Amino acid sequence: MAQHTTQQLTEQLAEVLLQHGWMLATAESCTGGLIAGHCTDLAGSSQWLERGFVTYSNEAKHEMLGVDATLIAEHGAVSEPVAQAMALGALRHSRAQVSVAVTGVAGPSGGSPAKPVGTVWFAWATPSDAGPTLGAETAWVKTEVMHFAGDRAAVREATVQHALRTLLQLLQQH
DSSP states (O other): OOOOOHHHHHHHHHHHHHHHTOOEEEEESTTTTHHHHHHHTSTTGGGTEEEEEEOOSHHHHHHHHOOOHHHHHHHOSSSHHHHHHHHHHHHHTSSOSEEEEEEEOOSSSOOOSSSOTTEEEEEEEEEEEEEEEETTEEEEEEEEEEEOOSSHHHHHHHHHHHHHHHHHHHHHTO
16 A cells, blocks of 8 residues: 555545444543544544553553453553453444554653564454454454654654554445
């Protein structure tokens, strides 16, 4: 896929979500609401953006999304299990049919040898016939880790772009 601007990705995502008749929920940590912010830059986004959760602290992840505190304690906030739980929690605590979650180390500090600055875990989820239990339903979840270079702003922008680009690709497969 050719490199697109964040606005172009968001416009394409809006079109695909509208075609499906689906709403999106975001669960963001390291991006602090930038994904939802880019979505609301588009007029008419209320037709396809249901809500955004900014869950920067571990307590917010637990209180707003229902992420089990033991998951965070065992794996750290920047981990695959937490990203997955955030995406599922965004579905569970919204009326959306699809969610995206991001949790990472944007820098310039906060990194470790195991999770250096630029490490971001992503999760995308939608209800389906197979997958983790989502209340009375089940959900399909895709997770991925990326390592982005650059300063804090560059890591956050790369995170937004990757979240939107991958979501768009996943929706176009449906």
